[in-house]
Amino acid sequence: MWVERHGTGWRIRELVGDKKVTIESGYQNKTAAKAAITRMKADRWRGDYIAPRAGRITLNAWIDAWWPSYAATLKPTTQRTEDSRVRNHIRPMLGDLPLDEVDALAIQQLVSRLASGDWPGRRKLTPKTIRNTHAILHKVLDAAVAQRYLRVNPAGSTGLPRVRRQEMRFLTTPEIGRLLAATPEHWVPLVTLLVATGLRYGEAVGLRVGRVDILAGRLEVLETLHDGIGGVPIFTDPKSDRSRRTVTFPATVGHTLAPLLVDKGRDELVFRDLDGKRAVTRNFRQRVWPRILADAGLGKVRLHDLRHTHVAHLISAGVPLTAISRRMGHASIAVTSDVYGHLLAEVDEGVMATVVGMLPAPPDGGNLGGLGTEDDRTRLTFTDLPAGKRTS
Structure with missing residues (x-):
């Protein structure tokens, strides 16, 4: 904080983000303004400080001051989506509301209006979009609390709509065959790679020639490609540290990819748009992919469902979750379990068959002490066990 002359008096100013903001004005002389700064700093040290008049700063003005420094910490794609929601x-x-009027009620009304479509956009937003918008507002107000413009964050007690996990679609082996048969020749290598490796879409289209080893049957994931403004591709680091990984693929995928690597430099992209020059754009996702699904008669299948399909087939083959987690580049095995844990029951029969094979056959052929038929055994209770054979 510092003091400076303002008209016939003096005012207190502070740098917020990269913008100068007036904290308080109207002091008759420089000494009085400096004394006020001393009191404010003492209050701040004790944790009691709330900037005078700070509550009258509009939310728009606060966002203008805070946003540039925050946006600089974001990936380009995240910056674009969060800026859009703000x-x-x-x-x-x-x-247009002063900060001290952005209270819990105003925030709850914002959520309700976004859910009902009663806002300038005139459409109902999904629970996920509403929660993401609220999360950004929460960050904005958290920063205001840290700056001592507010005592508490009013967004901390907002009731939010529940997000239902989007249903996954898993393609069977025959459906995968139909999908590839309906895919135009130019796009067959890309779709094949997505199915065979479970790569994220951005990881696949951002793959460079020097990171694919056809003979060894492996590739390295070191960056992700996103659509930028005006169609300019943006390359970023993978989603997490564990997303930087090596992924193996079978020889059939290698044969499919080999023609795309010929006469290309190591830093060139493996996949190109139809013109052979540009990186793969959103045109594939928005226009080509829906036509492929229509021709294959598969209904609604997201590109990300190819990743889910890959995992489902690995789980059905009994591949351990630890190996699947590494292959998918999940931040932890907990992520893998949370997303795909419900599929494990489908392979439980195979697990039990393996366990049975580990053990010698019982001498009585599996009849529990002559206790009758399978239906009878199903109705067996703790008190039905013979004396001397009960367990605690």
């Missing part, structure tokens, strides 16, 4: 949802509905 610009389209938060600013139009709350931006």
Whole structure:
């Protein structure tokens, strides 16, 4: 904080983000303004400080001051999506309110209006989008609390709509055959790779020639490609540290990829758009992919469902979750378990068959002490066990 002359008096200023903000004004002389700064710093040290007049700063003004430094910490794609939510949802509905009027009720009304379609966009937003928008607002107000413009974050007690996990679609082996048969020749290598490796879409289209070893049957995931503004591709680090990984693939995939690597430099992209020059754009996801599904008669299948399909087939083959987690580049095995744990019951029969094979056959052929038929044994209870054979 510092003091400076303002008109006939003096005011207190502070740098917020990269913008100068007036904290308080109207002091008759420089000495009085400096004394006020001393009191403010003492209050801040004790944790009691709330900037004078800070609550009258509008939410829009606070976002303007705080956003540049925050945006600089984000990946380009995250920056674009979060800026869109602030610009389209938060600013139009709350931006003109002073900070001290952005209370719990105002935030709850924002959530309700986004859910009902009663906002300038005139459409109902999904629970996930609403929660993401609220999360950004929470960050904005957290920063205001840290700056001592607010005592508490009013977004901390908002009731939010529940997000239902989007249903996964798993393709069977015959369906995978239909999918590849319906895929135009130019796109067969890309779709084949997605099915055979479980790569994320951005990891696949961002793959460079020097990171594919056809003879060894493996590739390295070191970056991800995203659609930028104006169709300019943006390359970022993978989703997490464990997403930087080596993924193996069978010889059939190698044969499919080999023609795409010929006469290309190590830093060139493996996959190109139809013109052979540009990186794969959103045109594939938005226009080509729906036509492939229609021709294959598969209904609604997201590109990400090819990743789910890959995992489902690995689980059905009894591959351990630890190996699947490494192959998928999940941040931890807990992520793998949370997303795909419900599929494990489908392979339980195979697990039990393996366990049975480990043990010698019982001398009585599996009849539990002559206790009758299988239906009878199903109804067996603790008190039905013969004396001397009960267990605790």
